[in-house]
Amino acid sequence: MTVVHSFEPILGRGATTLILGSMPGVASLAAQQYYAHPRNAFWPIMGALFDAGPELLYDERTERLRRNGVAVWDVLKLCTRKGSLDSAIIESSIVANDFETLFAENPGIDRVLFNGAKADESYRRHATAVTPHVTFTRLPSTSPAHASLNLDAKTRAWSDALRPGPASGNVE
Numbered sequence: 001m002t003v004v005h006s007f008e009p010i011l012g013r014g015a016t017t018l019i020l021g022s023m024p025g026v027a028s029l030a031a032q033q034y035y036a037h038p039r040n041a042f043w044p045i046m047g048a049l050f051d052a053g054p055e056l057l058y059d060e061r062t063e064r065l066r067r068n069g070v071a072v073w074d075v076l077k078l079c080t081r082k083g084s085l086d087s088a089i090i091e092s093s094i095v096a097n098d099f100e101t102l103f104a105e106n107p108g109i110d111r112v113l114f115n116g117a118k119a120d121e122s123y124r125r126h127a128t129a130v131t132p133h134v135t136f137t138r139l140p141s142t143s144p145a146h147a148s149l150n151l152d153a154k155t156r157a158w159s160d161a162l163r164p165g166p167a168s169g170n171v172e
Helices: 026-031 042-050 058-067 099-105 117-126 151-161
Strands: 002-005 017-021 070-074 076-081 111-115 135-139
Touching: 017 117, 042 058, 042 151, 058 070, 111 117, 117 135, 135 151
Parallel strands: 017 070, 017 111, 111 135
Antiparallel strands: 002 076
């Protein structure tokens, strides 16, 4: 088992949407980039929605998200896990990121999109921020381990949730 730590958020002034994963996988940790696994659908979806696809350099992709008011972070600050699977996370080892400070310093964030079930469940169990003005939506995981939906179906779900205006409900 290994103790793994998340990254700093991708965050710019004027963020309105926060996308939360659970914890970076092995490929992302090695590259020090969110969603670095080549089969993860996150960057292809961001490419379809914001022209922030994997063909661009990482810094260009993250800048395009910032310009579109999209922030990216993980629910977990650290945890113990073997490998990359969310199911391998030792629940008792979880320490959540500081969402109270994040929301206080970024009051324009009015919706949170969870990248899969583990991010949603971990936030609801471990985060302590009081956020009455924020809507929360669970989306299909972009992970290659979540193969029950193809890229087109995932892109449609993410596109619907990222339309202007607050998101609501659970899509997954």
